[in-house]
Amino acid sequence: MYLISSCLAGVRCRYDGSDNGDDEIIEFMKEGDCIIACPEVLGGLDTPRVPCEILNVDGEKHVVNREGKDLTEEFMDGAHRTLEICRAAGVTAAILKFRSPSCGFGRVYDGTFSGELVEGNGLAADLLHKNGIKIYSENNWKEILDD
Ligand code: SF4
Numbered sequence: 001m002y003l004i005s006s007c008l009a010g011v012r013c014r015y016d017g018s019d020n021g022d023d024e025i026i027e028f029m030k031e032g033d034c035i036i037a038c039p040e041v042l043g044g045l046d047t048p049r050v051p052c053e054i055l056n057v058d059g060e061k062h063v064v065n066r067e068g069k070d071l072t073e074e075f076m077d078g079a080h081r082t083l084e085i086c087r088a089a090g091v092t093a094a095i096l097k098f099r100s101p102s103c104g105f106g107r108v109y110d111g112t113f114s115g116e117l118v119e120g121n122g123l124a125a126d127l128l129h130k131n132g133i134k135i136y137s138e139n140n141w142k143e144i145l146d147d
Helices: 023-029 072-089 123-130 141-145
Strands: 002-005 034-037 052-057 060-065 093-096 107-109 117-119 134-137
Touching: 002 072, 023 034, 034 072, 052 107, 060 072, 072 123, 093 123, 093 141, 123 134, 134 141
Parallel strands: 002 034, 002 093, 093 134
Antiparallel strands: 052 060, 107 117
C-alpha cells in the first residue's frame, strides 16, 4: 500500500488553497493500492493557512509560520496521525510533495521564506522514514515501480 500527499492527488489542501495535482501520479493511483493524507490538515490546520517553514533553533526543529507563530505541535500532531493511518493501512512507501515542511524529504526551505533550500526533511516525511516507510517525491516516484 502506498501513501500519496493529498495535494499531489489533486486535493486543494495547500497553504494557499490550491493543489499540486500530478496527472501521472493520479493515473498511478487508479491502479489501486493507494491512500492519501495531508499531514497539515490532519494536524488541525486550516486551508488556506499562512505558509510555514522549518527553523532550526539550538539544534531543534521548529515549524514557524511567516507571521512568526510556532506551529511545531500541530505539525507533529499531523505527522503522528499520518503515521497511524499508514500503520493501519499497511503502507510501505509514500510519494510525498517535495520541499514541504511536512512532506518534504531531503531538501526543505530554510526557514527564511526566501526560497532557499537546505538539507532536511519535513516532519511527517521524517517520522514515516524513521518508522520504516520508504519515501519518494514527485521527481523520483517512478522508482517505486522497480522496488
Ligand atoms: Fe501537500 Fe503535504 Fe502540504 Fe498537505 S502537508 S498540502 S499533503 S505538501
